[in-house]
Amino acid sequence: MSNPVIYGLHHITLCASGAQEDVDFITQVLGLRLIKQTVLFDGRYAHYHLYYGNANAEVGSVLTTFPYRRIPGRPGSGQISATSYAVSKGTLPFWKDHLKRHKIEHSGIQERFGQSFIRFTHPSGLLLEVIEDANDTRAGWATDQIDSQVAARGFHGPVLSVREVEEEERFFIEALGFRKTGVDGPYHRFEIGSGGAGKTLVLLHEPDRRAGSWGFGAGTGHHLALDIGTDEALAEQKNLYEELGYTDCSEIKDRNYFHSIYVRSPGGILTECAAMAPGGFARDEPFDQLGMALLLPPWFEDRRQEIMGMLEPIVVPEANRPAGAQTASRLVPPPEPAPAAAGGPTASRRTNATFIGGDVPQQ
Numbered sequence: 001m002s003n004p005v006i007y008g009l010h011h012i013t014l015c016a017s018g019a020q021e022d023v024d025f026i027t028q029v030l031g032l033r034l035i036k037q038t039v040l041f042d043g044r045y046a047h048y049h050l051y052y053g054n055a056n057a058e059v060g061s062v063l064t065t066f067p068y069r070r071i072p073g074r075p076g077s078g079q080i081s082a083t084s085y086a087v088s089k090g091t092l093p094f095w096k097d098h099l100k101r102h103k104i105e106h107s108g109i110q111e112r113f114g115q116s117f118i119r120f121t122h123p124s125g126l127l128l129e130v131i132e133d134a135n136d137t138r139a140g141w142a143t144d145q146i147d148s149q150v151a152a153r154g155f156h157g158p159v160l161s162v163r164e165v166e167e168e169e170r171f172f173i174e175a176l177g178f179r180k181t182g183v184d185g186p187y188h189r190f191e192i193g194s195g196g197a198g199k200t201l202v203l204l205h206e207p208d209r210r211a212g213s214w215g216f217g218a219g220t221g222h223h224l225a226l227d228i229g230t231d232e233a234l235a236e237q238k239n240l241y242e243e244l245g246y247t248d249c250s251e252i253k254d255r256n257y258f259h260s261i262y263v264r265s266p267g268g269i270l271t272e273c274a275a276m277a278p279g280g281f282a283r284d285e286p287f288d289q290l291g292m293a294l295l296l297p298p299w300f301e302d303r304r305q306e307i308m309g310m311l312e313p314i315v316v317p318e319a320n321r322p323a324g325a326q327t328a329s330r331l332v333p334p335p336e337p338a339p340a341a342a343g344g345p346t347a348s349r350r351t352n353a354t355f356i357g358g359d360v361p362q363q
Helices: 019-029 092-101 166-175 231-244 298-310
Strands: 008-016 033-039 048-053 062-067 079-087 106-112 115-121 127-132 154-162 179-184 187-191 200-205 220-227 258-264 270-276
Touching: 008 019, 008 079, 008 154, 008 270, 019 033, 019 048, 019 062, 079 220, 092 106, 092 115, 092 127, 127 154, 154 220, 166 179, 166 187, 166 200, 166 231, 231 258, 231 270
Parallel strands: 008 062, 079 127, 154 200, 220 270
Antiparallel strands: 008 220, 033 048, 048 062, 079 154, 106 115, 115 127, 179 187, 187 200, 258 270
16 A cells, blocks of 8 residues: 655635635735636636735645635535634734734634634635744745734644544545644644644534535635645555545546645545646746736636636735736736656646636525
């Protein structure tokens, strides 16, 4: 049996509600950098897929959202309960004042596994946290209200709601290579590698909580993604899942910036493993212009005007733009899809699309 080769978190994907509302909140309140405007690659409806990250757009800092007003989700077990970002030790008083200034509902300072955190609520109902971690040295994105010393540096890790712990624990350990490092009341902590920020998953045991929705829907967490490094490792991970009996793993999918496989874990959490494509998030626009334009995968480019007509117009707040950045419809030519390594696995992609509508709430 192969051993898992997970390095830590890759990204976390949530379903928000309005697109501009999401951009304003994530860039101005949480203070992340908008690094990519693209669209959901699956389905018949045009929805944004927005990517946010730290100053260096690092793997393990990237929060992505699907603004999805069309359908409300149902929060519950089997989902991401809260998404936690690491901040420097001693900065929570700043965050309390910052959230108060923006009139954001929050929990006050709490503690889990000896670390202080504040939980607060996105306008769509999503739960976010900032948690102090003295060992995280990643570079946060500075805004006019949040300087680099207090900024969110990247994920600490998600809090995942499950009705039963045992089978999810087995999945984390046997299928993903995590180790269990602590229990704090209903919270069960799992870490990989050196542990800590970007390498931690926390299960929240909620035995009586109703199962949440699994599909796209506003106000719910959709999936977590783990960094696996290479396409070859993706293929090996898929084989490992099948050896262990997790036979519903997807084929390898081309997400333009990375390649992915998906599996539904025993507790209901949709779990992705991802390997960056050559060029990563800067493969279709310069690094200092990230997030300034709507970018489409090459196989959707001929439908640009149709797709744009179905999307809510959004504006990146001036204070969140990189120095010298300009908004443009296209900054560089779209790259060709990343080729598979010789003899390596081939990623599947959707090669055509029929869009029948945009993100309009159902009546």
